[in-house]
Amino acid sequence: MRLAETQLNAVVARTETAPLKGVSVRSSWQKHVLTFLMVFGPGLIVMEADNDAGAVSTYMQAGGQYGLHLLWTLIVLLPICYFVQEMVARLGIATGKGHAAMIYERFGKWWGRFSLFDLLLVNFLTLITEFAAISLALRALGVNPWISVPVSALGLTLLVVTGSYLRWERMVIALCLMDLTWFALAYVVHPDWTAVGRAIIIPAMPAGGITSSLIFLVIAIVGTTIAPWQLFFQQSCVAEKRLRFTDLKWARLDTLIGATFTVLVAGAMMLVGNYGYQHGITFEDPAQLAVAFGSLAGHFARNGVLLLMVNAAVLGTTAISLASAWAYGEVKGWEHSLHKKLWEAPGFYATYIACVGAAAAVVLIPHMPLQLVIISVQVFAGLILPSAIIFLQLLLNDHELLGDRWVNRPWNNYINWTIIVVLFALSLLLAAQVMLPNLFA
Amino acid sequence: MATIQNSYGPEYFRVIHPLDDVPEQKCTSEGLGPIAMTPTVRTSLTLLRAYLILMGAMLLYHVLDLAGVVHRIF
Secondary structure, eight states, X not given: OEEOHHHHHHHHHHHHHSOOOSEEESSHHHHHHHHHHHHOSHHHHHHHHTSOHHHHHHHHHHHHHHTTTTHHHHHHHHHHHHHHHHHHHHHHHHHSSOHHHHHHHHHHHHHHHHHHHHHHHHHHHHHHHHHHHHHHHHHHTTOOHHHHHHHHHHHHHHHHTTSOHHHHHHHHHHHHHHTTHHHHHHHHTOOOHHHHHHHHHSOOOOTTOSOHHHHHHHHHHHHHHSOHHHHHHHHHHHHHTTOOGGGHHHXXXXXXXXXXXXXXXXXXXXXXXXXXXXXXXXXXXXXXXXXXXXXXXXXXXXXXXXXXXXXXXXXXXXXXXXHXXXXXXXXXXXXXXXXXXXXXXXXXXXXXXXXXXXXXXHHTSTTOOHHHHHHHHHHHHHHHHHHHHHHHHHHTXXXXXXXXXXXXXXXXXXXXXHHHHHHHHHHHHHHHHHHOGGGGO | OEEEEETTXXXXXXXXXXXXXXXXXXXXXXXXXXXXXXXXXXXXXXXXXXXXXXXXXXXXXXXXXXXXXXXXXO
């Protein structure tokens, strides 16, 4: 908005009575940079939180079992991640509401309840795996799970109850940036950079050829890179931050930066896993690989992997729990904002605390069947991801709701329908492999 | 984000954080009711139902298999 001189006088007169909010800058590029920095956050957080404990495990397994052969999958996943999350950011900016609320309003109570129930269930099961990773990694560092798990749960609760969205966002961005350490770890294990470059550009077949284990690891990589909670989280986060229509281009840049950073970090995890592959280390979880690293690559690599595993789980836990609390709060019509104090939005904070507390408590149960939890996550994610993404696509073609300005362009639709068909097929295959393993024997 | 200019001084820009800015009138579904059942919406929801039924059937089979019921039948 460009103001005339008379309008300027009005602005000046107004500032005499009320302080004018914002920051004054002299040049256009300063304005752009500052606006971007103010909008920046939800895109990076949603993407980097997706590199949670399960993702660390999957990417390191990919490197550990197949060396550099699956690096190319990350390049394919980068645009997919971006296009899906761009739709979410656009819908959040256009409506100022979360995904769960929009499904309820436009598709009715049945689909709304189904989506919400499935989201809450899969999120809760995923949270159990996050706390299991915290317990596993800190146990390898000599901390008793009866200390590490409750302390983590308490820390994760304190992170959100400050009554300020911005405080939460800044702390979580700092945690995201800690993932830069993965690049240092990838450097420390000295991969053959020429081979890395070749593996990224040219997909090559691993020694054993195409096996069911290879196919399902590829599907698991796709599943871990595009998780259902991400759709709900980013839309609610954008609504919480009250991004404006003019912020869309910066929200897109934020999402692109987040997707690129996440894929690069995932690549670094694969390179670390590849170190295990090169040295013949067999491992079932990253903590085992980290312990084996101690004698080969030094304490930095060992402790680095373990602490980054904890960081990944903490990031995943706060984002997933918030996705649940925002979605439940929206649907229930409760106050559901991090701007509110604990007593101003009791239902919202109670949902968050219940998610974190119950998942932490389940992990402390002796002989907890973690494998069953992991399988259940895959099955329920297979139910919720295709449905959530279909609703997203239909909402972004809803002219009645969004008008012509915000709906998908034809080229958007070609890309997004292709992504949806692929995700449907992969979700079905993964769920079939989990539930009917004999079919693939 | 406002651009402020006066003929006596340099142009400057005021950048306001989204949380401090005046709220916008967003697209709202108030009074619209459920989404219009266009052929795309109807086909998508039908396919989604079919997909969920298939997944449900697989889940049921898996549970029965784990319970040993499938082996007793076949």
